Structures are given as C-alpha cells and as structure tokens.
Amino acid sequence: MNGPIASPPTPSAGFLTPTTPPADAVLPPRAPEAPAPGSPLGSHYDQCFGCGPQHPQGLRMTTTAGEGLEVFAEFTVQDCHQGGPGLAHGGLLTTAMDETLGSLNWLLHAPAVTGRLETDFVCPVPVDSVLHIHAWITGVHGRKIYSAAEGRIGGPDGPLAIRAQALFIQVKLEHFTTHGRPEDIKKVLDDSDLMKRARAFEVNP
Numbered sequence: 001m002n003g004p005i006a007s008p009p010t011p012s013a014g015f016l017t018p019t020t021p022p023a024d025a026v027l028p029p030r031a032p033e034a035p036a037p038g039s040p041l042g043s044h045y046d047q048c049f050g051c052g053p054q055h056p057q058g059l060r061m062t063t064t065a066g067e068g069l070e071v072f073a074e075f076t077v078q079d080c081h082q083g084g085p086g087l088a089h090g091g092l093l094t095t096a097m098d099e100t101l102g103s104l105n106w107l108l109h110a111p112a113v114t115g116r117l118e119t120d121f122v123c124p125v126p127v128d129s130v131l132h133i134h135a136w137i138t139g140v141h142g143r144k145i146y147s148a149a150e151g152r153i154g155g156p157d158g159p160l161a162i163r164a165q166a167l168f169i170q171v172k173l174e175h176f177t178t179h180g181r182p183e184d185i186k187k188v189l190d191d192s193d194l195m196k197r198a199r200a201f202e203v204n205p
C-alpha cells in the first residue's frame with residue numbers, strides 16, 4: 001500500500017525521558033562495600049543471561065571494577081551471536097552493554113534495573129571479535145542512575161563499535177520477589193550462596 005499513514009501511532013507519555021543527567025545530579029562516592037579497583041565483580045544471579053555462570057546459553061560475561069565509578073568488561077562474539085553472516089546481532093551487543101552498565105550497581109551497592117537504554121551502532125562487529133566495554137556513571141539523581149558505555153573492537157583502544165547511554169532506576173529487593181516467577185525466587189531464597197549475592201545489594205535506596 002502506498003501513501004501516507006492516516007494516523008501514525010504516537011509514543012506514550014514519558015517515552016522520550018533523556019538519559020543525560022540533569023544539572024543537579026551528583027557523582028556519589030563509591031560505596032564502602034564496593035569491590036576494590038581491579039577486582040572481578042562476579043555474577044548477581046547464576047541464571048542471568050548476561051553474567052550467570054550456570055546459564056546454558058548465556059553470555060557469561062565477567063566484569064572488573066575500575067577506579068571510581070567505572071567498570072570494564074569483555075564480550076567475545078561467537079557463531080551463535082550472528083545477525084548478518086559473520087557479524088554480531090545488534091540486540092546481543094545491546095545486551096552486553098546493558099549487562100556491563102548494570103554491573104555499575106556493585107559500585108553503589110544498591111540494586112537498579114534498566115529504565116531506558118539508547119545504543120549507537122558505530123561499525124559492524126565481526127564474529128570472533130573481542131568487544132572491550134567500558135561503562136561509567138555520569139550522574140545520580142534520587143533513585144535515577146545515569147550512565148554511559150563504549151565498546152571497542154580488539155582492545156581498549158581499538159576502533160569504537162558501539163556506544164550507549166542509560167537510565168537505571170534503583171529498586172528494593174521486593175522488586176524481584178514481587179514480580180519474579182515464584183519458583184525462581186524460591187530457589188534463590190532457599191540457596192544460601194545465591195542469597196549472599198542478593199544480600200550484597202540489601203542497602204536499599
């Protein structure tokens with residue numbers, strides 16, 4: 001069918017909330033409990049698609065704390081991550097960025113979930129590439145955590161392939177217990193190791 005669409009759908013209110021921090025946002029100090037610079041951050045949940053070591057098809061990403069409010073991660077693009085032939089699927093690259101940005105939670109020691117994530121795909125990323133991701137907090141305003149990330153091919157100074165800006169919202173642990181599938185929540189509650197991970201975030205906003 002040709003011609004203009006009679007009444008295009010309009011985004012719902014709030015859709016265009018920016019991911020850049022407002023002028024009165026702050027950069028808080030690292031939480032005293034935050035892992036030391038250079039330490040691996042581990043996984044917040046063993047079945048997480050991004051970082052869970054027990055997830056059968058997951059990305060199994062590992063993240064390292066940087067100095068200040070920043071983290072570093074690596075993501076190796078595998079055969080099963082293809083979108084175009086021999087090239088990474090954009091959605092998976094976005095997942096890797098989301099996961100790395102989510103790891104910034106560890107530095108503030110409070111759980112937060114992605115509210116908005118914007119991604120620029122700057123150049124194609126071939127299969128077998130190692131994407132070096134650097135993510136940092138750009139501001140905190142109440143429960144809102146603003147952050148940004150870059151992914152470079154082959155090394156920390158390699159060509160820029162992807163960049164992202166995000167708004168995460170701090171939540172209480174009840175966010176997960178209220179909305180999560182009950183059997184998965186029960187497994188976490190029944191497993192002292194998994195609960196220890198969850199408790200790492202018990203300092204609520």
Ligand SMILES: CCCCCCCC/C=C\CCCCCCCC(=O)SCCNC(=O)CCNC(=O)[C@H](O)C(C)(C)COP(=O)(O)OP(=O)(O)OC[C@H]1O[C@@H](n2cnc3c(N)ncnc32)[C@H](O)[C@@H]1OP(=O)(O)O
Nearest residue numbers: 017044098099102111112113114115116169176188198201
């Ligand atoms: C015993 C078991 C324990 C297990 C524990 C495990 C430990 C876990 C630890 C760490 C987890 C880290 C996980 C990382 C994984 C990678 C990251 C992801 O993929 S997360 C998944 C995808 N994201 C979602 O599923 C969010 C779905 N959305 C929501 O649940 C709500 O909308 C939520 C919580 C984001 C906000 O809801 P509200 O009711 O709490 O708060 P309101 O009042 O609506 O918003 C607060 C402020 O934020 C703004 N805001 C909210 N959503 C926004 C959005 N989408 N875009 C822009 N602004 C937004 C609002 O305009 C408001 O701003 P104003 O304070 O008024 O200035």
